[in-house]
Amino acid sequence: MENFLISPKEVKERIYSAENGYLLADIREENEFADWNIKGSTNIPINTLISEGNYTAIREKLTTLPKDKLIITICARGINSQVAASILREEGYDALSMEKGMKGWNENFDIYKIDFEGFYIVQFVRIGKGCLSYIICDKATSKAAIIEPAVFIDEYEDYLRANSMHAEYIIDTHAHADHFSGGMELAKKLNLPYYVNDIEVDKVFSFKSLKDIEVLSLGETKIKLLSTPGHTDGSMSLFVNDTALLCGDLLLLESPGRPDLARTKNETVKGAGILFDTIRKLLPSLKDDTRIFPSHFTKTLIRPVTLTLSELKTESKPLTMTDKDEFIDYITSSIPMTPPNYETIKKFNKAGVMIPLDYAEDLEIGPNRCAAR
Ligand SMILES: [Fe+2]
Incomplete structure (x- = not known):
């Protein structure tokens, strides 16, 4: 089974290669994002909604993202970002989750x-x-x-x-x-x-x-x-x-x-x-x-x-x-x-x-x- 993950190293290489066919969607809450984030990433704060299981609100927020780009979802440890990527794929997006989230970014x-x-x-x-x-x-x-x-x-x-x-x-x-x-x-x-x-x-x-x-x-x-x-x-x-x-x-x-x-x-x-x-x-x-x-x-x-x-x-x-x-x-x-x-x-x-x-x-x-x- 395909796991739809992308490693932090691959994300870094994409950023450095200056290709623009992707968007980094950080799903952590606003305060966490403001404290520490990957330069160029966009904040779609749905982490709490995922924990609450509020899928209507999650879908509403996620579907504001452009459909012509690969969406790479990011959270603190790479768990909820997998849920976000999976919902995006159900909505017809090309989406991957960054392995281990911001914890992995530190590597x-x-x-x-x-x-x-x-x-x-x-x-x-x-x-x-x-x-x-x-x-x-x-x-x-x-x-x-x-x-x-x-x-x-x-x-x-x-x-x-x-x-x-x-x-x-x-x-x-x-x-x-x-x-x-x-x-x-x-x-x-x-x-x-x-x-x-x-x-x-x-x-x-x-x-x-x-x-x-x-x-x-x-x-x-x-x-x-x-x-x-x-x-x-x-x-x-x-x-x-x-x-x-x-x-x-x-x-x-x-x-x-x-x-x-x-x-x-x-x-x-x-x-x-x-x-x-x-x-x-x-x-x-x-x-x-x-x-x-x-x-x-x-x-x-x-x-x-x-x-x-x-x-x-x-x-x-x-x-x-x-x-x-x-x-x-x-x-x-x-x-x-x-x-x-x-x-x-x-x-x-x-x-x-x-x-x-x-x-x-x-x-x-x-x-x-x-x-x-
Ligand atoms: Fe020190």
Whole structure:
């Protein structure tokens, strides 16, 4: 039996191919759609009507869609969207349901390879979730490090294999709160060391602490470890050959990283102050053409997701603030909603435990909310 499904990867390919014979119909309710959606999709909010079994109203709404296009229905997890697609087909439409819905959309990556003298930075852009992970690769030796891997660890393994790169170690810049780390799982699978600052994690699993390491090498490529607290107490940045700064959630393109997750209100104000001190100390030590690679993005359409420091200073107002109180006010005055399930996600990341992939994907549903504004 034909299942009338389309995978999130195929949907992405259709969007990128710029063919226009399809329409993405997102059936979630208006508030869910407004919070997080696929660019170019249309909202036909019938999810509740489906749960209520109100088929007259459902048909009325669905048949407003154009009949000359393939309709791809989307919901949160790809269940009710199958009902919508089936009703559309009964009404004579060509309709498919996107597998796993927005949860599945989170599995999509775009990959960019950025060429530097002596090394490459490969940026993995998780387009739905707004998470960025990296491979740093030394050109002469093909030795590589994997930074901030997501739970879809095959993405990195496949890339390494296809490009004859040899992974030496894995690093997380901090314990993430909005997505699960694939670091420990990948380290176990590839038999590699996993590095994180020990003050970021519970010491209940096997890892190497970044705290007292000044430099890690990949052949002639040198990665300086910089302590850059603020977003979290143990956040680290990686400065590759004094040229490319992988800064975790310190400097996102839209704003510095939020200092409030897993902190009380008073601790958040203190965290914003630490963020200010870190930024004021770090920026003068960097050249204006230093390329900044954050670990997340929210709204920016810049691809790959990177700017030079001088460009970032123009984009991100708080970087030019010299008054600490003004900075703290700015950062703490309109912090976005907390990411769903962040306490659970952080707890597992701190314990170095990987939960089953499907459950992890469920908990990760939603947009990225790591920027302070
Ligand atoms: Fe983070």
